[in-house]
Amino acid sequence: MLKGINPYTQEEIYSFKSITSAEVNHKIEAAQNVFKTWRRTSFNERASLMLQLSNHLKKNATDLASIITKEIGKPISQSIAEIEKCAWVCEYYAENAEVQLQQKNITTDAQSSYVSYEPLGVILAVMPWNYPFWQVFRFLAPNLMAGNVGLLKHASNVQLSARAIEECLRLVGFPESCFQNLQISSQKVEEAIKHQHVKAVTLTGSEKAGQAVASQAGQALKKSVLELGGNNALVVFDDCNLEATVKTCVQARFQNNGQSCIAGKRLLIQDSIYDDFIAELITQVKDLKEGHPQGTDTYISVMAREDLAEELEEQLNTSVIKGAKIRLGGKRNQAFFEPCLVENVTSEMPIFQEETFGPVLAITRFSKANEAVELVNGSKFGLGVSVFTENDKLINDLIPQFEDGAVFVNELVKSDPRLPFGGTKRSGYGRELSDEGILEFVNKKTVYIK
Template structure:
């Protein structure tokens, strides 16, 4: 069986990769296990050198890797290049910081000496999505390798050549071949791979059904899992916001990566006193975003990753219109291209408010008071992040503890940063990636007590 990726912009086949058979899967997992037995004994200095070499390789051939991302899932090329560069950043971050993040931690007790050691656990399986084909993988594998673990990847089928390219990055950088391996397999193989005794933990970024299935299997085997699932982040605009900056930030928060991001601002919640003024400026800025060939440097809105995904978004929009929402601008689809769309009059009962809209559509809801805004944000089943736009320090300090999300960003869009832990609450998942919290997810925190 072959796994085929197709360019969503022109429909041309990009890559055809032969799916692994059972023997090949076994060989890859065993190779990972054997590599772990030696890799865990390397020093932090050795691992740091390897990760810095990976960063250099990413920067050296950024355009090559970015082009394949663009061909496979339609990401505008300038954004694809930025994604590769961000991957270099996370490698350099952990190369520098992992030694202190995983240094033994002394704890005073009645013992002569007591402390906690942070030790690697083995082979970690990553199940990753197509929307950020490189970044999602590197924010897992950089800390995993620095902790002394080994990574195997089951990537989304429509970006399998990008997955092969990630393996190529590590090979070109000179790491042992078993440190990171792409496993070209379909979803039907995941359960057995999770159950393999050599797989010690699983990290998944994706949908709620995929996360629930993998987490259930992992739990039945008593294996650690980290889930980063969907989001329906709110952009809460108060009447005292920095108006022009807020407009531009909200445009970027919703429409970068053609709106295909778990942390995109999908619900625009505006104070009713500035609704008309804000929407006029917001709509003008959105209409000025250039749509077109994602290979062109100035394209901001490309196509969605697959035509069926655009059809699903269209269905959500049509349901919301039937429920009483109004299209302010956009609303049209042509194959995998979806026009940037703003929908007004959205209430919490509507599809576009309750469900995650994974594409360039944003629903607008208004509020009268801070309490109402808070309730609208927390009313969602998702809990990945929220952005609030206000100049009031008192409001910030009052609201931040009351949001139920995993992240609150004030006067900026929610984004993942190597320095900060990243993850959600409710059906947006559990566990954390990045920062010290991320690297400590997949280690044995070993207590040592010496009397």
């Protein structure tokens, strides 16, 4: 049984039965059948549908955003921004997929030799709840434009979002079964991966989920792409624009109630500006508007589930026992967790070592650049790092030293359809978005004509 609970009211909003194994097989067979025709459609046909989908999202942004807010408590303004970003990724691939997948001619001894990029077939996406539309659309848009078809196994607490996405595609005219929601629990994912018509799988989620899916895909000799947890650092040097840097750091940590893999979770501040930075940080965090997630000016509301807030509380309390000091906030009331600033954080504490999926910011001092690099790289994760400085030479020296999948300078780490997105180490492998993302699930076919 898949249940959805409104985290703000604690009311049950749905209770759905999982579909049976026979129904899963039927949907996969239907996907394979439509793939045979979808793969032969022109880029113009696919792009036309994708642009219609983008327009549909923009026209219905408020209604679709309300589903997100009801299911996970995300403030409505941020939910609307999520829908608008989904429209953007549809437009991006509608406009760029044909060029990204064009034949690559290579000069050899042959009369003609080239690489063509052809769709693989049915691709399974296992997606999380924290960005219930965006996570899906950044898979959906490139893969449908590449000629693949999609199956979605969404998180159990965002099934209304999953159904809404499927309905959006139906309403704008995508072929039946081109993209389908599999209303199943995690226990049935392996069945889908093993099916002969499922050619690959992508997952965004926890380390544990990634290990399970990667193992199952490996056993079935099928490609997988994983985007897992993150423990991003925000590295603040003493020559930064202080007020602007604080504003960016606050957004990086506390948007979506802190529930983002690429959130800035570890704040590293250079000694010489530490006190001034903390003072401005406290002021800006106190100014964040807390309230009902449907409030248009609300920035902080409830976390998606009470058990997630309890887990965050445990990480915080254990760190305090080890010597961390709560400077602001940190109280929990059911699924609501006060925005929290924690000082004296050292590398052996849970809030430094582990991913904290909620509004807690772990703060550590450093004195020199090499110390900052060691702190950044001293994480098992490698999704992204933000560096704040006006020193161009320092930046150019530091960028090659970071082990993460992305380095953002004077900006928070964020996903952008034009840029590849993904991590290293325990943050997963493979890339989404840009031309790198659309090439993950295609057959790169070598052709040699003597």
